[in-house]
Amino acid sequence: MIKRLLAVWHARNLEFIRDRSTMIFVLFLPIALIVGMSFVFGGKERPLFKVGVLAQAVAPAAHPFLRERFIDFVAVPKEADAVHKVARHSLDLLIDVNPPVRYWVNPSSPKGYIVEKLLLQADPSAHRQPVSGDAVRYVDWLFPGILGMNLMFGCIFGVGYVVLRYRKTGFLKRLHATPLTAFEFLTAQVLSRLGLTALVTTMLYTGISTLIHFHSAGNLLLLFVLMLLGSLSMIALGLTVAARFSSEEMVGGLLNLLTWPMMLLSGVWFSLEGSPEWIQWVAKLFPLTHLLDAARAIMLDGAGLETIGGDLIYLAVTAVAFLAFGAWSFRWRVE
Amino acid sequence: MIDIGAPRSYDPAAPRRITDQPVSPPLLEVRNLFKTYPGATPVTAVDGVSLVVPEGVCFGLLGPNGAGKTTTIEIMEGILGSSSGDVFFRGEPIGRRFKEEAGILFQKTALQDFLTVRQSLTLFRGLYSHGLDVDEVIKLCALEKLEKRDTRKLSGGQQQRLLLAIALVNDPTLIFLDEPTTGLDPQARRNFWELVQSIKARRKTIILTTHYMEEAELLCDEIAIMDRGRVIAQGTPRALLREHFDEVLLELPRQEFPEAARGLPLKVIEASDRVEITTNDLDGTLRTLMDAHVPLKDLRIRPPNLEDLFLELTGKELRA
Numbered sequence: 001m002i003k004r005l006l007a008v009w010h011a012r013n014l015e016f017i018r019d020r021s022t023m024i025f026v027l028f029l030p031i032a033l034i035v036g037m038s039f040v041f042g043g044k045e046r047p048l049f050k051v052g053v054l055a056q057a058v059a060p061a062a063h064p065f066l067r068e069r070f071i072d073f074v075a076v077p078k079e080a081d082a083v084h085k086v087a088r089h090s091l092d093l094l095i096d097v098n099p100p101v102r103y104w105v106n107p108s109s110p111k112g113y114i115v116e117k118l119l120l121q122a123d124p125s126a127h128r129q130p131v132s133g134d135a136v137r138y139v140d141w142l143f144p145g146i147l148g149m150n151l152m153f154g155c156i157f158g159v160g161y162v163v164l165r166y167r168k169t170g171f172l173k174r175l176h177a178t179p180l181t182a183f184e185f186l187t188a189q190v191l192s193r194l195g196l197t198a199l200v201t202t203m204l205y206t207g208i209s210t211l212i213h214f215h216s217a218g219n220l221l222l223l224f225v226l227m228l229l230g231s232l233s234m235i236a237l238g239l240t241v242a243a244r245f246s247s248e249e250m251v252g253g254l255l256n257l258l259t260w261p262m263m264l265l266s267g268v269w270f271s272l273e274g275s276p277e278w279i280q281w282v283a284k285l286f287p288l289t290h291l292l293d294a295a296r297a298i299m300l301d302g303a304g305l306e307t308i309g310g311d312l313i314y315l316a317v318t319a320v321a322f323l324a325f326g327a328w329s330f331r332w333r334v335e
Numbered sequence: 336m337i338d339i340g341a342p343r344s345y346d347p348a349a350p351r352r353i354t355d356q357p358v359s360p361p362l363l364e365v366r367n368l369f370k371t372y373p374g375a376t377p378v379t380a381v382d383g384v385s386l387v388v389p390e391g392v393c394f395g396l397l398g399p400n401g402a403g404k405t406t407t408i409e410i411m412e413g414i415l416g417s418s419s420g421d422v423f424f425r426g427e428p429i430g431r432r433f434k435e436e437a438g439i440l441f442q443k444t445a446l447q448d449f450l451t452v453r454q455s456l457t458l459f460r461g462l463y464s465h466g467l468d469v470d471e472v473i474k475l476c477a478l479e480k481l482e483k484r485d486t487r488k489l490s491g492g493q494q495q496r497l498l499l500a501i502a503l504v505n506d507p508t509l510i511f512l513d514e515p516t517t518g519l520d521p522q523a524r525r526n527f528w529e530l531v532q533s534i535k536a537r538r539k540t541i542i543l544t545t546h547y548m549e550e551a552e553l554l555c556d557e558i559a560i561m562d563r564g565r566v567i568a569q570g571t572p573r574a575l576l577r578e579h580f581d582e583v584l585l586e587l588p589r590q591e592f593p594e595a596a597r598g599l600p601l602k603v604i605e606a607s608d609r610v611e612i613t614t615n616d617l618d619g620t621l622r623t624l625m626d627a628h629v630p631l632k633d634l635r636i637r638p639p640n641l642e643d644l645f646l647e648l649t650g651k652e653l654r655a
Binding site for chain 2: 166169170171173174175176177178179180332333
């Protein structure tokens, strides 16, 4: 038994070593993840909380609270913008250290609650200010993120693995013998998945919003159009990976490479407020970032087409670009 | 007469004979095809193949495993690119029109999971601009009782019948069958042959690869024998046999052919389980064998077939 086991083990090792693309990828992903994480949560100590300071720059000497550890202090010059960020959970707390010391906190934010305790310990005289406008519950802020993440995984993995399986079994090769073109085949896959995603997301939206008593501030039809365009872009993105490769390891790895950074950097779980500017710029490349920014704007702020039009255009353009690239690089058979 | 070696070729640029009939190009023509698979030791699978397939014939591409049949047929089908050489359909490079008019049965094909026989046929019918009615194809390939069955639950023979039905769904003028009966039991194989004969009766052009000589003898009007990526003989089966044999064949079990008899002045070919002696002097050969005390109780005398032709041409058995 050991002999057989060793023989299989050896053969698998050889296969892995010879499959260079997979090997490079397997080595690359953890490095990319580590590098990515270190930038997002960079520094010696990973801050747990994000506090806005009403100033052009943060000066720790200005107030004892600004010397607390594990808090990321971000300078925010404009009061109105900063208060809005507190309401939208982009900042856990906002402080103005010029006497009399004032602070703003979202009463529904769990992190805000803890940071407030720390602040009052450092300075019991600080005055709490009302958060103007609707303070959004944390769960409301998270809701679009969860919907978006689910949509992203469904779209990218759903089509990616199906096309890979078709190629491996030879079904794609059989289709190639017919007049069907790559673009037709891919479009059919996209549309099939789009219908499914629309159905599932609508069901999830209805179910969860009933459960948490959520009411969208904006137009639901606009939200639906946004969801369709976001799904289209991400399905097409999944197809660009599945268009060519025949190795499960390779495709699985590449799909992970696409989804993980999106999950971390698109604002599903936490805001990128205060992250280095270039990280925020990279995040803006991801379709999920545009989908979530626009979804939050509609659902929480009641934004209309004029506000999220740019995001819609970005999603539509990337969908067409990914699909065109997928059709161009498409392979019908195992090379 | 048949021509062997330099294949006939259609050259649109060549001066044409002036006749009352318009000169129409052959249905399919392959010109000087090469295919090399790159690698540390590059493998040349197709090594200068030229073929002409006239309309309405069943054309057999014969050869042992690894002869280059499947590579050649897949290049003809437009599925695989060649390293060099051309394929013409009705005198034009193969393109979209070819795909509309060709029906293909690959050596191995998986269908989409969870679909029934009828749904699979409907899927493929939907990919062509015109073709047969799905009901008609189901009847033609005797799939009536299976039409609601999941395609994954079909037996080997049933699966091949479905794949043939899919190849026929666009009512093709040209049908490719790549080793269609490999792996089938004798009954399923005979059933499949009957189906192919009924398609032949509809005056369709068929290109068939096989390593079963009886299949080729039964179905093919014209054959090309391939070995090591080359066509080594081409013509009608009867003409090829007449060309290479004016003799009969004597078959003896190998163990009954003593070492001492190997020195006899006879034309002997040794196969794995038997020896074959070709002769046009049957009486003289029998006398020679009896004089050498070769036991003749298991002796068989028969006319040569395509299997013998292959053995004669390559010194190898077809199924080796």
